[in-house]
Amino acid sequence: MVRNADVPELLERFMEESEESRRWVTVREIREHFSLDISASSAISGFLQRNYSGTYMSFPYRVERIERVLIDARPHPQTIKKYLIAKRPGTMRKRLPRAEPDQIPEIHVQIFTDHDAVEHFDRVLRIKYAQENMQE
Numbered sequence: 001m002v003r004n005a006d007v008p009e010l011l012e013r014f015m016e017e018s019e020e021s022r023r024w025v026t027v028r029e030i031r032e033h034f035s036l037d038i039s040a041s042s043a044i045s046g047f048l049q050r051n052y053s054g055t056y057m058s059f060p061y062r063v064e065r066i067e068r069v070l071i072d073a074r075p076h077p078q079t080i081k082k083y084l085i086a087k088r089p090g091t092m093r094k095r096l097p098r099a100e101p102d103q104i105p106e107i108h109v110q111i112f113t114d115h116d117a118v119e120h121f122d123r124v125l126r127i128k129y130a131q132e133n134m135q136e
Helices: 004-018 027-033 038-053 114-135
Strands: 022-025 061-071 078-087
Touching (some): 004 022, 004 027, 004 038, 004 061, 004 078, 022 027, 027 038, 027 078, 038 061
């Protein structure tokens, strides 16, 4: 099953593997390309619709158009959507400059584990509980 957070990466891989900067796609093509089951359809189509609405401005591809297509399938005709996906002009992944080992300041920070966090949270709750009981 595909999580909604995985769809942008899948779509980006799909477009890069097709080696086209602009093309029409359907949800079914994307699903078949990655061998996904039909339950992934809603996550993929939802992302494409939100991308068309302008929600994902940092995503390197955008949906320029959505068209409904009537497919003469038996026993009943179906309507599906085609999405025109195009690479955004001038989009490049921002790469952060790498710090050289001699430029990294020495930081002495204690590393906390999950166990430490639970102990801290328990301590905070005990203090809060004690304060509430004092006020009563």
